[in-house]
Amino acid sequence: MITLRNVSKTYYPKGRRRAGADSDPAAVVALSNVDLHVPQGSIHGVIGLSGAGKSTLIRCVNLLERPSGGSVCVDGQEMTRLSAAALNQARHRIGMIFQHFNLLTTRNVFDNVALPLELMGMKRAAIRERVLPLLELVGLDDKAHQYPAKLSGGQKQRVAIARALASEPKVLLCDEATSALDPQTTGSILALLRDINQRLGLTILLITHEMEVVKSICHRVSLISDGELVEEAEVGDFFTAPRTRLGREFLNDFLQLEPPKALIERLEETPGARTHPVVRLAFSGDAVATPLISRLARECGVDVSILQAKVESIQERTLGLMIAELLGPADKTRQAIDYLESHDLHVEVLGHVQRDD
Ligand SMILES: Nc1ncnc2c1ncn2[C@@H]1O[C@H](COP(=O)(O)OP(=O)(O)OP(=O)(O)O)[C@@H](O)[C@H]1O
Numbered sequence: 087m088i089t090l091r092n093v094s095k096t097y098y099p100k101g102r103r104r105a106g107a108d109s110d111p112a113a114v115v116a117l118s119n120v121d122l123h124v125p126q127g128s129i130h131g132v133i134g135l136s137g138a139g140k141s142t143l144i145r146c147v148n149l150l151e152r153p154s155g156g157s158v159c160v161d162g163q164e165m166t167r168l169s170a171a172a173l174n175q176a177r178h179r180i181g182m183i184f185q186h187f188n189l190l191t192t193r194n195v196f197d198n199v200a201l202p203l204e205l206m207g208m209k210r211a212a213i214r215e216r217v218l219p220l221l222e223l224v225g226l227d228d229k230a231h232q233y234p235a236k237l238s239g240g241q242k243q244r245v246a247i248a249r250a251l252a253s254e255p256k257v258l259l260c261d262e263a264t265s266a267l268d269p270q271t272t273g274s275i276l277a278l279l280r281d282i283n284q285r286l287g288l289t290i291l292l293i294t295h296e297m298e299v300v301k302s303i304c305h306r307v308s309l310i311s312d313g314e315l316v317e318e319a320e321v322g323d324f325f326t327a328p329r330t331r332l333g334r335e336f337l338n339d340f341l342q343l344e345p346p347k348a349l350i351e352r353l354e355e356t357p358g359a360r361t362h363p364v365v366r367l368a369f370s371g372d373a374v375a376t377p378l379i380s381r382l383a384r385e386c387g388v389d390v391s392i393l394q395a396k397v398e399s400i401q402e403r404t405l406g407l408m409i410a411e412l413l414g415p416a417d418k419t420r421q422a423i424d425y426l427e428s429h430d431l432h433v434e435v436l437g438h439v440q441r442d443d
């Protein structure tokens with residue numbers, strides 16, 4: 087439904103677009119060579135730190151920002167080649183919601199949702215027929231005549247969602263849609279987005295800096311860093327075993343699962359003659375960790391000292407995580423890691439510590 091190929095975006099200071107632009111030290115490369123494919127009906131998250139290029143990326147999809155290079159295809163249409171009028175038409179098929187809702191304060195709830203339809207020239211009766219069910223869908227049918235100032239943040243975002251859906255889009259773009267909301271309201275907005283995705287088959291591309299958002303509703307996730315997509319994975323896989331350092335940092339921050347500080351200070355990168363490994367184990371619900379760990383002692387002669395453990399639900403999957411020291415001679419601990427990996431546990435060696443004995 088959405089395909090970006092080799093998309094780049096450089097911001098130039100005003101009026102300095104042309105002569106020597108490429109070497110202009112004031113130019114900001116916000117996106118470079120971004121490839122992204124979001125299939126119809128899926129929810130795709132893009133996560134990254136502040137300034138990574140998330141908003142630029144999502145705004146390139148509906149051409150609120152025109153890419154400096156590359157191709158943007160939405161629902162089979164190459165967006166970068168459309169005339170102004172055709173682009174306007176194409177944008178009816180792409181709804182968007184924002185962190186700060188962007189409602190018109192002088193219009194009540196009904197009229198905010200009706201606005202895009204008025205701009206499309208729809209008749210008042212037809213507008214009513216479209217808007218009322220949308221207000222019901224977002225749970226605001228009793229608030230049609232309220233003004234935004236009287237609404238909570240969550241209710242404002244519901245209005246914004248109804249407005250984004252008014253033109254019956256195929257794609258919904260969400261730019262940090264829950265970042266201004268408290269955790270509980272965030273949960274209810276995410277549940278609404280999931281419901282819309284399932285009921286209407288709407289394709290959703292959302293950007294966020296919160297792992298919780300990715301965990302709750304996304305099917306796949308991309309990680310953006312300095313304008314480049316550095317990792318892409320199915321959400322369960324990303325939470326089990328992120329492939330990049332930045333991915334691991336996001337995950338560790340989210341899970342708050344780190345070895346104790348005193349141990350981190352003692353961690354060495356390379357194993358020595360008298361060291362043992364500290365590992366992070368991740369396993370999905372099917373791999374049962376506890377018998378495996380007692381078998382490690384029996385079959386590999388390695389004792390496991392569990393430092394931290396956690397169970398997370400990632401959509402339908404249960405994910406177990408553990409930080410542990412493997413105690414035993416080097417050849418045995420190596421064998422133990424092989425054994426765990428052969429039983430579908432993901433093992434990451436965080437470092438090595440000197441044995442106390
Ligand atoms: N209109 C603009 N003109 C010049 N530079 C810009 C413009 N918009 C964004 N940038 C720069 O492009 C880079 C990416 O910005 P962007 O807003 O896409 O990041 P972001 O990931 O959305 O950040 P945040 O999480 O803070 O919203 C940043 O260095 C930013 O300063």
Ligand SMILES: [Mg+2]
Binds near residue numbers: 140141142262
């Ligand atoms: Mg942003």
